[in-house]
Amino acid sequence: MRILVLNAHPDQGSFSDAVAAAYVEGAGEMGHEVKSVMLRELQFDLVLRGGYHSNKPLEPDIAQQQELISWCQHLVVISPNWWWAAPALLKGYVDRVFLPEFAMRYHARFPYVEPLLRGRSARVIYTQNSPRLVGWLFRGDLFWRWISHAVLGHCGFHPVRRLAMYGAKDASAACKSHFLDSARKLGRGGA
Numbered sequence: 001m002r003i004l005v006l007n008a009h010p011d012q013g014s015f016s017d018a019v020a021a022a023y024v025e026g027a028g029e030m031g032h033e034v035k036s037v038m039l040r041e042l043q044f045d046l047v048l049r050g051g052y053h054s055n056k057p058l059e060p061d062i063a064q065q066q067e068l069i070s071w072c073q074h075l076v077v078i079s080p081n082w083w084w085a086a087p088a089l090l091k092g093y094v095d096r097v098f099l100p101e102f103a104m105r106y107h108a109r110f111p112y113v114e115p116l117l118r119g120r121s122a123r124v125i126y127t128q129n130s131p132r133l134v135g136w137l138f139r140g141d142l143f144w145r146w147i148s149h150a151v152l153g154h155c156g157f158h159p160v161r162r163l164a165m166y167g168a169k170d171a172s173a174a175c176k177s178h179f180l181d182s183a184r185k186l187g188r189g190g191a
């Protein structure tokens with residue numbers, strides 16, 4: 001399995017870094033071909049300027065991300081949940097990389113959207129402080145719905161699955177170790 005792992009946490013040494021490392025380690029053990037990207041290390045303007053009408057050439061790092069996404073069979077997005085949404089780094093990445101004619105094509109007639117990244121699956125691993133019920137009941141599971149339906153599903157990824165790590169910030173060492181084991185196990189399975 002060709003796996004692309006995107007780590008969207010802005011800080012080095014974050015728990016997301018440990019999660020990404022565990023996933024990559026597990027995938028490597030089973031001989032999957034894995035490429036990892038730290039979004040914070042990419043050189044690109046986070047803001048999509050001129051919408052979809054800009055003629056400006058893509059920065060090399062953006063063009064390379066499109067190549068990597070085309071290359072992969074399975075995409076893994078690792079991110080904290082901030083404000084029930086994506087950190088700006090991940091939102092900017094989506095705005096800049098998942099462009100029309102690469103990720104989707106829009107048509108004037110029904111069904112209006114043609115996903116261009118079909119044939120790939122995805123896994124979203126995210127950390128948040130709140131318990132599952134709070135996010136689901138009071139915030140409509142917003143981060144998950146956005147990334148799974150509005151972004152990845154919209155562009156053709158299927159299935160899109162999640163591993164949510166609730167209460168991640170203040171989790172006990174045992175709980176964090178359990179989270180890391182879960183990520184490693186998913187890596188082994190290329191899932």
Ligand SMILES: Cc1cc2nc3c(=O)[nH]c(=O)nc-3n(C[C@H](O)[C@H](O)[C@H](O)COP(=O)(O)O)c2cc1C
Nearest residue numbers: 014015016080081082083084127128129130168169
């Ligand atoms: C700017 C910011 C916004 C956050 N918003 C939320 C939130 O809306 N819901 C939530 O459950 N946790 C929220 N958190 C907590 C983070 O999700 C949590 O600290 C993180 O997932 C733990 O991973 P880390 O230690 O690698 O940063 C927020 C944290 C920050 C810094």
